[in-house]
Amino acid sequence: MQDLIQHLINGLGLGAIYALIALGYTMVYGVLQMINFAHSDVYMVGAFAAYYAARWFNLESMPGVVSFAILLLAAITGCALLGLLIERFAYRPLRNAPKLNILITAIGVSLLLEYSGQVIFGADPKVFPEVLNNTPLFEMAGVSFKLFDFLVIGVGLVAMAVLHFLIYHTKQGRAMRAVSVNPRVASILGVNVDRTIVFTFVLGSALAGVGSVLVGVKYPKIEPLMGMMIGLKAFVAAVLGGIGNIMGAVLGGLIMGLSEEMVVAYLSSTYRDAVAFGILILILIVRPSGLLGRNQTEKL
């Protein structure tokens, strides 16, 4: 029983992380109908931005929530900026190009970031700064609740709540939803479609930044290829939920996190990564549009 609760907490934390990254895939897909393969590398850059910020401010010498917040801020800023640049210089020039060209460009940007990362940051893994202590906050019924478990789940929830507010209760968010179904009509109503797309990239990238710090706190080893596997899993989460669907990405992420944790706990850690692909294959066979996937929306 204690085990189960502990695994649930871990699974939720992992799921929150997958969800944060999956949201970036799903939002960009929503407005551009493209898979931004570079998203997982934006996430990686976020982890390094936090890493260097920690070294710069010597944060490890003053662990605590404030340092944690500074890490978050650094990663969010780094990711948002990178997302903005990628959209501006890689994708925007191809706005009217065939889908295949855009896909290849996305893969190219991803490789560029991965290998530039190896050159700039070095290929060997680095240890993510430890700013939150790992000692249990309190114990209850034999389960120890750690501060970082709360922070991971809490920050994940807050980030998603903020996103929800932005998308469903602000003018920019409304424009984003409008652009996702019909950019042409949005533009004749006065929406600057390019700006809305930038907004989407910045938002999605910022969430990946949040995710990267949460991962760094939970699994403190970072390296330039760290985005590949987690990016793939987050992508599966987005597909599972229904790509393009915001709530779907959250749901997909949580399902992925929980099932991975449970499989590792009760079957074998050998299957850690197999879960994701098992789910992907299953969803593609049974329900290709995803759990909450919308049907093809009509266009002008």
Next chain:
Amino acid sequence: MNIDLPKTPTSQQHEVLRVENLKVDYGPIHAIKGISFSVHRGEVVSLIGSNGAGKTSTLRALSGVLPCQGSVVLNGKDITKLPSHKRVALGLAHSPEGRGVFPNLTVHENLLMGAFSINDRALIAKNLEKGFSRFPRLRERRNQLAGTLSGGEQQMVAIARALMISPELLLLDEPSLGLAPLIVSQIFEVIQELNALGTTILLVEQNARLALKKSHRAYVLETGQVKLSGFSKDLLDNDEVQKAYLGG
């Protein structure tokens, strides 16, 4: 159907829209081959023509979602090269062919999208209220997703949305498309009423008889060119128009 001929407006001098030698190409296809026309303040001008004549392409060029050649002048300002989202701020509103409501947004949110270029909250609230009192049906359904509305209700959303900026010029693309006769006459009553209140309208219709009855002047488009133009009541009696577009 009971039809009143609209009165010819008094201030025919001011040109709200002046289009010169407009050309639109889709790759190798020349959809619009150099047309010129104008709309004066207070007028309802209709563009009629059969399928593929280029009516929709013309409106799209006017609102800037299609690249074009020639010149488009709105209230004396050349907007030919202006991106579409900036034209709205100059008072150009467009209710597109097929309505183009956002199915994933509520009726209320759809109307707010129409006011995207306005930052004055009080003005938005006022125009929203006007829209709801013009189309009470929409008020009842304000929190419903627009995708769940009937075709006629969606057309109301499209028009109400375009009216959110109190436009200088309202472009209406086939407001009667796919609607039952009763709804069509309701929609056209609203159009007349809007015009009586001073809205200048450029109306695109396949239903030539209806368009000619409800407009002051008209241009007949045929394969991307202006074939005929004149006062609508004269065109109604014109032999060529009768044969080609009025079925007799």
